[in-house]
Amino acid sequence: AQTVTQSQPEMSVQEAETVTLSCTYDTSENNYYLFWYKQPPSRQMILVIRQEAYKQQNATENRFSVNFQKAAKSFSLKISDSQLGDTAMYFCAFRFKETSGSRLTFGEGTQLTVNP
Amino acid sequence: DAMVIQNPRYQVTQFGKPVTLSCSQTLNHNVMYWYQQKSSQAPKLLFHYYDKDFNNEADTPDNFQSRRPNTSFCFLDIRSPGLGDAAMYLCATSRLGQPYQPQHFGDGTRLSIL
Numbered sequence: 564a565q566t567v568t569q570s571q572p573e574m575s576v577q578e579a580e581t582v583t584l585s586c587t588y589d590t591s592e593n594n595y596y597l598f599w600y601k602q603p604p605s606r607q608m609i610l611v612i613r614q615e616a617y618k619q620q621n622a623t624e625n626r627f628s629v630n631f632q633k634a635a636k637s638f639s640l641k642i643s644d645s646q647l648g649d650t651a652m653y654f655c656a657f658r659f660k661e662t663s664g665s666r667l668t669f670g671e672g673t674q675l676t677v678n679p
Numbered sequence: 680d681a682m683v684i685q686n687p688r689y690q691v692t693q694f695g696k697p698v699t700l701s702c703s704q705t706l707n708h709n710v711m712y713w714y715q716q717k718s719s720q721a722p723k724l725l726f727h728y729y730d731k732d733f734n735n736e737a738d739t740p741d742n743f744q745s746r747r748p749n750t751s752f753c754f755l756d757i758r759s760p761g762l763g764d765a766a767m768y769l770c771a772t773s774r775l776g777q778p779y780q781p782q783h784f785g786d787g788t789r790l791s792i793l
Contacts, residue, residue, distance in 0.1 A: 596779050608722075608769065610781035654721060658778050666712070667782060669721035 586655030702770030
């Protein structure tokens with residue numbers, strides 16, 4: 564079974580600075596997808612960014628980018644120009660490229676606090 | 680806007696008193712999921728439906744049941760809630776065969792047990 568590990572339970576960053584959240588995973592599969600989800604306090608979990616395992620190019624969405632190292636099974640999230648609204652719990656998640664249910668396996672999460 | 684709606688946002692029930700949480704979606708997704716999320720932890724998948732096909736996780740207690748009467752609605756029934764069942768319950772949807780598409784989550788129902 565696949566596992567996802569986020570080794571940083573909490574992190575903080577000053578507004579406008581850059582922060583990197585780490586994520587590693589373990590799988591024997593070759594085709595899969597990786598996601599970062601954001602869950603603000605008492606609010607809905609939303610997708611931040613996603614990566615297809617067969618694509619070497621790192622995904623980028625505005626201030627959010629990933630460093631995907633397939634051989635190392637690492638999928639870190641970089642947030643540039645951090646904003647107060649980025650304060651949230653961030654979950655790294657793994658999903659097989661399969662057709663039956665396509666469940667997500669989540670890491671334990673990293674609580675990010677952006678300080679003014 | 681198409682979305683996933685969970686009702687109620689907050690639910691309080693008594694120890695042992697059955698409770699039902701509801702989820703509806705306007706996305707016309709064929710897969711619906713129920714997750715349990717305890718404080719500062721990752722969501723834990725309880726079960727999911729692909730259309731009417733129910734898929735239970737191996738470690739989901741028998742106390743948890745689910746119903747999906749149609750594509751739009753899915754219910755989570757807790758037959759005899761215990762103190763350990765106090766948690767946030769998240770409903771999510773996706774379309775089968777599109778694993779690259781994100782799961783769409785509702786706002787969750789926070790369940791408290793007295």
